[in-house]
Amino acid sequence: MPMMCAIRDAMLDRDWESAGLAVYHLVNRLNDCYPYFWHIWWKIMVEVTRNHPDATKASFDQMLRKIKIVTAKDIMEILLDQLQHLINEGRLDDAMEALSEDMATKHVNKDERYHLMTIRIAAAEGIIHYAFWKRKLAQMNAHGSAMLAPDKREFEMYALKAVSFFQNVLDTPGPWDICVRYSCEILEEQGEFEQMSQMLNSYIEMNPNHGNAYKFLYYFLKSREPNNKKRLISVLKKVARLNPYDDLVFDLCLLLHEKEQKRIRQKKPPTANRMGPVEYLFDLLDSEITNHREDYWRLLLSFIEEGIYVKPLKAAWKERKSWWPHYVFRPSSVEYGASQATLFMWRGMCSLKLMGKGSLYAWSLLEADVLDPESRDKLESMRKKDIALPEVPLDEDVESP
Numbered sequence: 001m002p003m004m005c006a007i008r009d010a011m012l013d014r015d016w017e018s019a020g021l022a023v024y025h026l027v028n029r030l031n032d033c034y035p036y037f038w039h040i041w042w043k044i045m046v047e048v049t050r051n052h053p054d055a056t057k058a059s060f061d062q063m064l065r066k067i068k069i070v071t072a073k074d075i076m077e078i079l080l081d082q083l084q085h086l087i088n089e090g091r092l093d094d095a096m097e098a099l100s101e102d103m104a105t106k107h108v109n110k111d112e113r114y115h116l117m118t119i120r121i122a123a124a125e126g127i128i129h130y131a132f133w134k135r136k137l138a139q140m141n142a143h144g145s146a147m148l149a150p151d152k153r154e155f156e157m158y159a160l161k162a163v164s165f166f167q168n169v170l171d172t173p174g175p176w177d178i179c180v181r182y183s184c185e186i187l188e189e190q191g192e193f194e195q196m197s198q199m200l201n202s203y204i205e206m207n208p209n210h211g212n213a214y215k216f217l218y219y220f221l222k223s224r225e226p227n228n229k230k231r232l233i234s235v236l237k238k239v240a241r242l243n244p245y246d247d248l249v250f251d252l253c254l255l256l257h258e259k260e261q262k263r264i265r266q267k268k269p270p271t272a273n274r275m276g277p278v279e280y281l282f283d284l285l286d287s288e289i290t291n292h293r294e295d296y297w298r299l300l301l302s303f304i305e306e307g308i309y310v311k312p313l314k315a316a317w318k319e320r321k322s323w324w325p326h327y328v329f330r331p332s333s334v335e336y337g338a339s340q341a342t343l344f345m346w347r348g349m350c351s352l353k354l355m356g357k358g359s360l361y362a363w364s365l366l367e368a369d370v371l372d373p374e375s376r377d378k379l380e381s382m383r384k385k386d387i388a389l390p391e392v393p394l395d396e397d398v399e400s401p
Contacts, residue, residue: 007044016052023048046085057094076117083124087131095128119172123179126165130182133158137189159186170199173206180216193224211242218248229255244283245290253277253284253299260308278303278312282320291328297346304353317354324354329361334368345375352382 003022010019023045079098086095099121136155163186166179180203187196200220204213218235221228236252243249256277263269281300285291303309320328329351334344344365351359362383365371371379 019048020052123169129162214238282316331360331364334364341372
């Protein structure tokens with residue numbers, strides 16, 4: 001414990017020389033004194049080595065060999081941490097050398113944990129090949145010329161191996177987002193969009209409750225099939241189901257609103273459920289994490305003023321009129337509005353539309369003098385004139401459609 005406290009104090013003081021000396025003595029005593037805390041000391045060693053002014057590759061590798069001897073039974077986890085360190089340092093050749101030693105098959109029981117470790121190591125190996133590929137791509141772009149045949153073959157080999165390793169990883173359920181992201185980057189560069197589509201759909205099948213899986217597919221569809229609104233809406237609804245406060249839910253609101261406006265222009269009957277965009281937007285505005293976006297409040301104001309969603313607005317406001325004035329439209333919150341004048345203006349306008357001229361929030365904004373002149377004039381103008389509310393007041397009790 002005294003050694004641990006000494007290292008902690010030295011690291012907090014950023015005294016890397018003292019921390020390095022303590023770590024050196026610690027590693028030499030690790031087998032006798034701290035055999036069960038290798039995973040803690042390994043991470044401390046990496047951090048100290050990264051910051052020590054006199055640290056060298058040789059000194060790092062020397063300590064690493066000592067750690068491996070002491071912790072041979074957990075060599076796979078050490079390998080993973082080592083690969084992460086080497087990749088972060090850009091030492092890709094050293095990372096490949098560490099893999100070639102085939103440490104992963106030594107002193108391990110091939111149980112379920114072993115299988116997961118092999119998958120993680122495969123992901124790391126894919127990342128290493130991706131990094132080599134990325135380096136070659138940067139060199140090609142920097143020179144602005146075509147590659148020589150040997151370089152091109154090497155470039156293509158790195159891409160092929162990276163995607164192959166990533167695909168092996170993606171055959172196992174789990175949040176392997178980094179593998180998906182890097183695979184997409186390589187496949188897009190190669191123009192393999194069909195393979196990208198198959199991979200992204202397979203990732204969803206493997207992880208039906210992982211929100212990022214749907215987000216990857218949405219971004220792909222948005223770039224490749226921007227006019228397929230039905231498919232985009234379908235994917236975004238799944239994103240909203242898993243996380244109603246995701247920023248992409250706003251994209252869903254816009255697409256649903258665009259769809260409704262199109263029906264009106266074509267003089268078609270309204271959709272069976274217009275609640276959609278209103279419900280999703282109010283969910284975003286319920287949360288203090290997401291209701292700071294100006295465009296959310298501008299969209300709500302347009303919903304109210306266009307008069308398309310009268311019933312859904314009444315239903316949504318009915319559920320919130322008892323608590324929004326004390327939470328979302330809390331008058332005391334305006335003291336923080338000086339740096340967010342435009343946001344507070346839009347929010348104040350919405351409060352007037354929903355609660356009428358008696359909105360304490362709007363009054364507080366004007367009295368606190370936190371708005372810039374233009375924002376103040378707009379809010380004051382809305383407060384003074386007769387507000388063009390829908391035919392039926394929004395706070396009237398009605399049944400949800």
